[in-house]
Amino acid sequence: MTAGTARKVPAAAPDREARLAWPPRAGMRLLRLYAASRRVPVAIGAIAACAVGLRIALTGHWDSYGALQLPLVFEAGAAAAITITTASPLGEPERVTGRWLPFLRLATTLALTAAAAGALTAAGIGAHLAGGTVDVLRNLAGMTGIGLLCAAALGGRLAWIGPTGYLVVGAYGLYTQWHGPALTTPWIWPARPPHDVGAEMCAALVFTIGIVITSVRGAHDPAGE
């Protein structure tokens, strides 16, 4: 390209309107690309499937065990879907060049968690959702935090191990409320009542640590994956 031809190229965003329009468009494109690379649309679909599944299940008749354990199963599914989006297919090149990555990770995780909490709560409207909204928010945030910690330690694609493993622990904790001795530690928050402050603090702490670590450092990318 010569200097003459270069002169024919229109100046980049010469007017003020164009200058203002460009960054949001680029930002939106960046968000879209990031979401696509993390399979966020599929995660949203999985969360929606969890909410629909919970809604369908709530129409059935459940005894006390089932009524309490039912939401926990779908909360674990939604948490696993959220945490799997931390897996990056790009690895080192993206980490080196993407200065917005921590914010993108943070925004994506928060948005998906909020969407999951909203969807699961909406699924319980008009039905008996054991524990209510507070329980959903606490359990979902806590299990998402466990999944994020797993992502930081094992990798994003294996982050589901945390929420699904904790699902068994939580379901057992609920079981011990009938067949003692009951597990009362707040670290098994699904077994605590909805407004138990200790359980809420534990879940919030795990979620905060998980989201900070995965936002700043990203998920661990194992070699060969």
Next chain:
Amino acid sequence: MTAVQAPAAARPTPVKRGPLRATARLLRLELRRNAMLWMLPVAIGLFWFTAYRKAVAIPPLWNLRAASMQIGALLAFVCPVVGAAAWMGSRESRRHTTDLVTITARPRWVRQLATWAATTCWATVGYLGCVAALYGVTAQQAAWGGPLWWPAAVAAASLPALSALGFAAGTLIPSRFTPPVATVAAFFVLALSTQLIVGSQSYWQISPVVTGPWDMTPDAGVGTFYPYLPDLPIAQVMFLTGLTIAVLGAVALPGGSGGGWLRRPAAAVTMAGLVAAGTAVALAGTGTMDAHGMIAIPALHDAANDRPLRYTPVCSHTAIPVCLNPAYASYLPTAATALAPVLSEVAGLPGAPVRISQAAATYRQGIGNSVGIGLPGPPISGTPPVFRLLLPSQLPGPTMTTSELAAAVRSSAGFALVASVIGDNAGATRAQQAVTAALSMSAGLPQSSPAAPTRQRPNATVPLPAPVQSAARRFAALPASARHSWLMQHLAALRAGRIALAQLP
């Protein structure tokens, strides 16, 4: 040579090496690179937390611990096994090596089977280690009996099925979301499918987490006096085996797994598996709860299992010996101490039992999932008379501490024993009621009237009329020897209803 002249490879060329040796080598490679190996700490940790701790906290009875282990092990292993199998099933797609390995000598199905087998092997190794730990501890603690292998076999047969389901999901839908979705779905089905069980004739009893009549928690009386029935476990193992075969056969059906020469036998295998699984479900639906609290399936039932187990009871050295099944030997000191005051009161009286003998409970299916447990017939029977005792741990309810057990034995068996000796039943005279209350008072029993003597569990306290209470207090205030000698002389008349309240000393 041009491309046109090159012979087309109709099917993968068989390798020269011996097929068994090559298969073993493939399996060894898969074993070394299998995700289940790294999931074992998770599975074992979950087993320890949810199954082992709970099992060792309950009394060391083989039937209780085996049933508890079957349920706990399944729920502990379902998530790691399904997740790891789905992860392994999606490996080729995840690593973008599908095309690369398609051109290898072995059909895709054979390679997939090796991967599934390796996953199942590691899961089984972990599970067997857990069973060995729990059964080893139980063997040291249990006073009588031996390991029950059917519950362990059902859980072991579940692992290949869970692994096959997860593997098929990962193979057919290779996505990063498949392992968690398959895991959560498997847990949901396994843990909550039992909600659909109503009564003992339910097809859903085929679920491997079912060890007996549902909603009746593992009961201490089941499998102790009569053999542990293998009917339901046989149907469950048959179902799980059929399911495993069907799922593994179905993995070969999509195009790309092999040619038509492979898909046709795979379809036949799938059908055979489905037939086996369907037959097992149908068999489970014909099961009914027998009188010993287990599910009996007519087509699988062996009449030899209806004969009671032989054992030599362990007995106390009290005024009247208390004899228990040796499996309950650890309960003997508590039961004997709790009953000792009552036994001193009634020992030697005409019609008093010569022995307190623990009996097998009988079970009756109630409405829905309710089960009635009790003694058939009167508590005292036989010549010489023997009082049949049901320990509180043979009845439904939470596990008791030693003091709770002693109190329960006193209030149930103690009162039933006194009432049986005095003849204080539904049509008892006021004098009989007063003497029963007096002996109960003297023995430190709670003042109550049994609603149903055969159940040995008074569930309602009926206040006695004031004259009866007054006579009871008067009789109880007598010295023990005076009470005893009066009863020796007048018990027959009292039992016959010929003694009036005013005639009591």
